[in-house]
Structure formats: C-alpha cells, structure tokens
Amino acid sequence: xAGITQSPRHKVTETGTPVTLxxxxxENHRYMYWYRQDPGxxxxxxxxxxxxxxxxxGEVSDGYSVSRSKTEDFLLTLESATSSQTSVYFCAIxxxxxxxxxxxxxGSWLTVV
Amino acid sequence: xxxxxxxxxxxSVPEGENLVLNCSFTDSAIYNLQWFRQDPxxxxxxxxxxxxxxxxxxxxxxxxxxxxxSGRSTLYIAASQxxxxxxxxxxxxQAGTALIFGKGTTLSVxx
Numbered sequence: 001x002a003g004i005t006q007s008p009r010h011k012v013t014e015t016g017t018p019v020t021l022x023x024x025x026x027e028n029h030r031y032m033y034w035y036r037q038d039p040g041x042x043x044x045x046x047x048x049x050x051x052x053x054x055x056x057x058g059e060v061s062d063g064y065s066v067s068r069s070k071t072e073d074f075l076l077t078l079e080s081a082t083s084s085q086t087s088v089y090f091c092a093i094x095x096x097x098x099x100x101x102x103x104x105x106x107g108s109w110l111t112v113v
Numbered sequence: 114x115x116x117x118x119x120x121x122x123x124x125s126v127p128e129g130e131n132l133v134l135n136c137s138f139t140d141s142a143i144y145n146l147q148w149f150r151q152d153p154x155x156x157x158x159x160x161x162x163x164x165x166x167x168x169x170x171x172x173x174x175x176x177x178x179x180x181x182x183s184g185r186s187t188l189y190i191a192a193s194q195x196x197x198x199x200x201x202x203x204x205x206x207q208a209g210t211a212l213i214f215g216k217g218t219t220l221s222v223x224x
Binding site: 031033040041042043044045048058090092101102103104105106107 | 147149154155156157158159162202204210211212213214215216217
C-alpha cells in the first residue's frame, strides 16, 4: 500500500465553521491531489499540487483552498463549511503526472450540519 | 472538455461468469487510461494502467484493452468470484489536468 494517511477520517461539523483535512505521504511523490466523491457525480478534482507551494485549481475548487509547505503534506481547507460540502474527500499522489500510477488514500468522510 | 462514460452503471452476474466492463472517452488525446477498484467505504485501488501506445494490459484474471482512436476501453474479468464485487472506475490522464473519472460500474457477483 502506498504510504498515504488522511486525517481526520470522519468529521461532523457545523455550517459556517472552518475545516482542514490533512493528507500525509511517505513516498516523496511530487504530485498530490484532492478529490471529492458524490453520488451521481463520481470523483471530481478540487485542487492539486505539483510541488511545494505549487498548486492549481481543479473542476470544483470554489469554497476550498489548499496549502503545501512540505513535500509530504497537502492540506485542504474549507474556509466556511456549507452543507453542499458534505462529501467523501480523497487524497491521491503520483510520482509524475503523465504516465505514472496514481495512489489513493482511504478517504475522509465530512458531514456539515 | 473530456468526458468519461461507463456502461453499465450496475451489473449482477453469477459466480464463474466472464464479464466485460466498458469505458468510453470523448477526447482521444490521452497519456494513459487507468482502471480502479473501490470497495464500499474504502479508497481506490489501481488495477491496471494502459499507456496510450499500448493496446492491452493483463493482471491475473483481469485484462484491460484500449482503443484510443475510437475512445474505448474494456475491462475483462475472467471466471468472476464473489470477492470481485466492488465498484470499478476508469479514468483518463491528459496533459494539463489530473485524472478524469467515469462514474463507475458497480459489480455484484453472487455465489
């Protein structure tokens, strides 16, 4: 198994509160990704990073910010959580972007009430 | 914009059957295509990665093919087992973006 740890694994929070999800890798992979998975929509990219302090937006980035101050950590922040952000969040990593296998974490279940 | 479609959305088969899962994509300019398996409440596990220059990849009872010109890939599972029950997702990798996923096919294999 790829060394990817997501925390917290489960969280219930109230609307309007800030939430930070953490992804930690031990593989020294350059690329890290945050996806959300929802019924009827499948997996959608939120943000990704191609190096320390290098990030870019994905398909559904509104309401989310990310930071990567170290190779091994990629943080996803919901500045003010809304019920529409209730979802399962997956972190993924890959060595390169073009031809390499991508590995996923176990997911973080977030419920916004 | 790349779109990835998987048909059928759900499939039920008895144990022992050979089966095919389908994946189609609209833009043939891809680097590779990857098949994943997802068990309920779990993350995704990579099954097979096919580079754009390849036609197929095999791993055990799994065989994935790629026809880039027609925008199609198939995942063939031989002699299905109850342990194969899961959701199978395909995803394409293009320049300038991360993986783009289909919505998956949920497979149920009954004993």
